[in-house]
Amino acid sequence: MRDTSNAPTPLPKGKLLLIALTREVSSTIDRCELTHVAREPIDLPLARRQHRAYEACLEARGCTIERLEELDLPDAVFVEDTALVLGELAIITRPGALSRRAETPTVAAALALHRRLGRIEPPGTLDGGDVLAVDRTLYVGRSGRSNDDGIDQLRALVEPLGYRVRPVEVRGCLHLKSAVTQVGDRSLLIHRAWTDGRGFEGLDLIDVAAGEEAGANALRIGGAVLYPSAFPRTRQRLADRGFQIVPVEISELAKAEGGVTCCSLIVPAR
Ligand code: CIR
Numbered sequence: 001m002r003d004t005s006n007a008p009t010p011l012p013k014g015k016l017l018l019i020a021l022t023r024e025v026s027s028t029i030d031r032c033e034l035t036h037v038a039r040e041p042i043d044l045p046l047a048r049r050q051h052r053a054y055e056a057c058l059e060a061r062g063c064t065i066e067r068l069e070e071l072d073l074p075d076a077v078f079v080e081d082t083a084l085v086l087g088e089l090a091i092i093t094r095p096g097a098l099s100r101r102a103e104t105p106t107v108a109a110a111l112a113l114h115r116r117l118g119r120i121e122p123p124g125t126l127d128g129g130d131v132l133a134v135d136r137t138l139y140v141g142r143s144g145r146s147n148d149d150g151i152d153q154l155r156a157l158v159e160p161l162g163y164r165v166r167p168v169e170v171r172g173c174l175h176l177k178s179a180v181t182q183v184g185d186r187s188l189l190i191h192r193a194w195t196d197g198r199g200f201e202g203l204d205l206i207d208v209a210a211g212e213e214a215g216a217n218a219l220r221i222g223g224a225v226l227y228p229s230a231f232p233r234t235r236q237r238l239a240d241r242g243f244q245i246v247p248v249e250i251s252e253l254a255k256a257e258g259g260v261t262c263c264s265l266i267v268p269a270r
Helices: 044-060 098-111 148-161 232-240
Strands: 018-023 063-068 083-085 089-092 116-119 131-134 137-142 164-169 180-184 187-190 204-207 219-221 224-228 245-248 265-268
Touching: 018 044, 018 098, 044 063, 044 224, 044 245, 063 098, 083 098, 083 265, 089 098, 089 148, 098 116, 098 265, 131 180, 137 148, 148 164, 180 219, 224 232, 232 245
Parallel strands: 018 063, 089 116, 137 164, 187 204, 224 245
Antiparallel strands: 018 265, 083 089, 131 137, 180 187, 219 224
């Protein structure tokens, strides 16, 4: 089925619509957390060039980049995990990895300029990479990083605003959004070995191509889909369905288990 919702749309001219919070790749990224990928040397200058090119793609899709201050924390570039930004509020997470908790104060300070803040408190843990928002449904991965207490706290914060929270089982990967992301209004890109697709009734599920297991992480932005160049067969599958694909090379960030969603926090301007 062709998802016509994704037909290229003209970019807004001279009007601030989206802010993308990003952060420089840390000089200590080679000490990043890893869950299922074997550690490999990361070429820091190349990682930084790839990250700049990623930011340039976001700008080309209508985002204004707001760079957070650089931190000497290995995974600080992966800002997505530190917050969940909704129309009405931003929720500062409590990342599941201890080494990542010091990333949140600078994100909270930046988001406080744009949204009312909520917070996940101990003993809850939640990584933004585990939250897939489709309209007013928040699918939340029960992963090694996000626990039931964190999910319950999220529910208490957002249900009064009219959101539904749907826990989803994930296995074999880091986050829910390693396994499934949104590519069109009603279309998700999914790797079913990592999440089996139950719970997404009513949505069109597009499977990644065989041999491209890590290819389910795509970033839908400004009428297009930012997508890693490492997965050409899945990319073709998306293009055949009418999605406008913007390829990005993120080989060095992928060695840290990073994808295209995790390097930004998109804040729709109000
Ligand atoms: C971590 O393990 O936390 C980082 N090395 C990778 C985080 C990637 N985040 C994401 O996909 N949302």
